[in-house]
Amino acid sequence: MIDSRTVATISSIEELDASLSSAVSRLFRRVRAEKASDQISDSHRSVLALLVKEGPRSLSELSEHQRVKPPSMSQTVNALVEQGYVERRDDPTDGRKVILTATASGQALIEETGRRFHAWLQSHLVELSEDDRETLRKAATIIRRLADS
């Protein structure tokens, strides 16, 4: 049964949907623009950041996590190894596998990249009212739940 209250809810959900989609998409583009002033590409940084934050991984683990095929990840890893950001060594327990580890230089790069973006976002967050920040805190939790569901 659809009464007037249900109709109001549907309409407000469509508006929320449109508003939220647009806002998130704009923020994401802004994030990308900040990151773009970097030496390293988005996909390379994303792999390097995973190795820095979550430790060594095999090639297939990386390719699954980034949702690319193994040959693509192989190429990405090659570039990172050549640039000295990642070290590749054989897995002693399984000769088919390789273990990819971020080097000190790779760690430093990720920290610098993060520092720059977060400096941008934080400088804007600090200008908000505490009420607005509290709203964003709650929203982040809700958005994360939505994205993971």
Add this chain to the structure above:
Amino acid sequence: MIDSRTVATISSIEELDASLSSAVSRLFRRVRAEKASDQISDSHRSVLALLVKEGPRSLSELSEHQRVKPPSMSQTVNALVEQGYVERRDDPTDGRKVILTATASGQALIEETGRRFHAWLQSHLVELSEDDRETLRKAATIIRRLADS
């Protein structure tokens, strides 16, 4: 001067930054995954959606809006014209310009794409409490302000 209260604010802003960055990034990836089940690529759809929603544009207007160089946009537009989603005609008032317009087929494609994604998001939004939706409404406004600043 940094007192204990300032320190507390800095720390909470760092946490909000981390939490918000992560949540937005996850939602965006989820959005992309929904869209990926499409015939048309992300960059092409983005251009077509602009023409559908905001009306005819010149090539340089499109390239500026999407932040790509004119030759790249020229190629994107070529593909959309070949597929029948966009019509290209000369600007009667300025012989250098071209006017790009979405065709009926292009409009239909964007509507279908939107329908599918919004169905996903809306189906999740209706499951939230009204309080959570109100939080998201406020957050969308704040996030948009952040992204545009």
Add this chain to the structure above:
DNA sequence: TATTGTTATACTCTATAACTATA
């Protein structure tokens, strides 16, 4: 001269197919 757009060419990231080496 400056602006609008196109063509030619190259680079990056991704994919599929075919292969090697190991389990």
Add this chain to the structure above:
DNA sequence: TATAGTTATAGAGTATAACAATA
């Protein structure tokens, strides 16, 4: 046989450089 990874090759999207046409 199945799994982990690499090499070869191709396609999509982007860029720069050089160009043509118009203002």
